[in-house]
Amino acid sequence: MNANKVLDAKGLACPMPVVRARKVMKEMETGEVLEILATDKGSVADLAAWSKSGGHDLLEQKEEGGIFTFRIQKG
Amino acid sequence: MSETKRTTIVLFSGDYDKAMAAYIIANGAAAYDHQVTIFHTFWGLNALRKDELVSVKKGLLEKVFGKMMPRGANKMGISKMNYAGMGPKMIKHVMKKHNAMTLPQLIELAEEQDIKLVACTMTMDLLGLQQDELLDGIEYAGVAAYLGDAQDGNVNLFI
Numbered sequence: 047m048n049a050n051k052v053l054d055a056k057g058l059a060c061p062m063p064v065v066r067a068r069k070v071m072k073e074m075e076t077g078e079v080l081e082i083l084a085t086d087k088g089s090v091a092d093l094a095a096w097s098k099s100g101g102h103d104l105l106e107q108k109e110e111g112g113i114f115t116f117r118i119q120k121g
Numbered sequence: 122m123s124e125t126k127r128t129t130i131v132l133f134s135g136d137y138d139k140a141m142a143a144y145i146i147a148n149g150a151a152a153y154d155h156q157v158t159i160f161h162t163f164w165g166l167n168a169l170r171k172d173e174l175v176s177v178k179k180g181l182l183e184k185v186f187g188k189m190m191p192r193g194a195n196k197m198g199i200s201k202m203n204y205a206g207m208g209p210k211m212i213k214h215v216m217k218k219h220n221a222m223t224l225p226q227l228i229e230l231a232e233e234q235d236i237k238l239v240a241c242t243m244t245m246d247l248l249g250l251q252q253d254e255l256l257d258g259i260e261y262a263g264v265a266a267y268l269g270d271a272q273d274g275n276v277n278l279f280i
Contacts, residue, residue: 059220059221064153065148065234096153100153
């Protein structure tokens with residue numbers, strides 16, 4: 047599934063990745079996919095927990111060259 | 122999603138680092154769609170002070186208190202290794218390097234995220250702080266209003 051929106055959160059420190067993710071996700075429709083790029087190591091646990099709490103699906107998560115990519119489907 | 126959850130934080134400390142922790146948790150909770158309240162009491166009130174000098178009528182003791190306490194979030198000291206103000210300079214330098222948000226930025230973000238910033242009126246009287254000296258758009262209340270929010274709370278912290 048292609049991402050409907052991409053959020054570039056690279057270089058942002060805690061708590062900004064989740065703060066931005068929430069803002070973007072709010073404007074999206076259920077079932078749409080948000081791709082998030084981040085460099086904050088805490089974002090791995092943070093975005094997983096945040097997705098779960100908000101009822102979203104963390105479809106995929108990977109790391110490449112210090113950049114974390116998350117694909118989250120809005121629930 | 123289920124009904125809105127609540128996070129309530131009492132910010133008692135006037136230390137820059139502790140206030141930072143409080144505001145990071147508050148902003149994180151807002152990202153969790155919690156309704157967030159930060160109740161500022163005693164030294165925590167200094168985080169809400171405007172950084173400019175506001176002329177208000179005060180008694181001598183209140184004036185002295187006002188002079189001795191940090192005027193605004195950016196002037197607060199840190200809880201460990203303050204070294205007469207060198208500590209905050211160093212930590213702000215490191216924060217910049219790591220792209221961490223400063224306390225004034227975190228407070229601004231809290232306002233953007235509709236976090237309820239409350240000043241405790243009783244301790245404002247004790248420390249001689251007046252509404253004109255504190256940030257605009259904040260709320261004023263006492264313990265009962267705080268408990269009203271906290272009793273339905275899911276997360277409740279005293280910092």
